[in-house]
Amino acid sequence: xxxxxxxxxxxxxxGGSLRLTCRVSGFxxxxxxxxWYRQRPGTERELVASTTVDGRLTNYADSVxxxxxxxxxxxxxxxxxxxxxxxxxxxxxxxxxxxxxxxIWIPKRTFDNWxxxxxxxxxx
Numbered sequence: 001x002x003x004x005x006x007x008x009x010x011x012x013x014x015g016g017s018l019r020l021t022c023r024v025s026g027f028x029x030x031x032x033x034x035x036w037y038r039q040r041p042g043t044e045r046e047l048v049a050s051t052t053v054d055g056r057l058t059n060y061a062d063s064v065x066x067x068x069x070x071x072x073x074x075x076x077x078x079x080x081x082x083x084x085x086x087x088x089x090x091x092x093x094x095x096x097x098x099x100x101x102x103x104i105w106i107p108k109r110t111f112d113n114w115x116x117x118x119x120x121x122x123x124x
Contacts, residue, residue: 002026002111004096009118012086020081020118022096027077032098034072034079035107039117040092048094049081050104059104063089086122093117 008020024030035050049070050059058070067086072079079096095117102108 002098002113004098004111004113004115006094006096006115006118009094009120011121011123013124014087014122016086016122017082017084018086018120020083020094020120022079022081022115024077024079024096024098027098030072030074030077032100033104034070035097035099035104035110036070036079036081037095037097038090038092038120039095040089045095047107050099050107051079052104057104083120086120088122091120091122093119 003025005023036048039045069082097110100109
């Protein structure tokens with residue numbers, strides 16, 4: 001059974017940094033492109049960043065380009081999101097998932113089961 005466990009969220013002041021980690025288990029290998037999403041209050045879940053299986057290609061939402069960095073460690077079955085220069089509008093619950101269909105630029109399907117997410121709050 002696929003399990004996605006996100007961690008690393010918290011409360012941070014504007015301009016601060018956080019590093020989120022997603023630990024993946026239940027896959028037969030880690031051969032999936034991975035995606036970080038977030039859901040801000042009152043909005044739908046949106047793609048934040050994504051990366052291919054080998055980590056060589058990445059994609060970012062315009063709102064986070066130049067501030068967030070996605071990376072993965074296939075040996076540890078983890079994918080991380082380094083978030084720098086955080087803004088109040090980055091406040092959201094952050095989730096990871098694996099890409100089952102589509103591309104890292106236009107994902108079409110992910111696993112149906114989601115992790116619990118990790119809350120990021122940016123506030124002074």
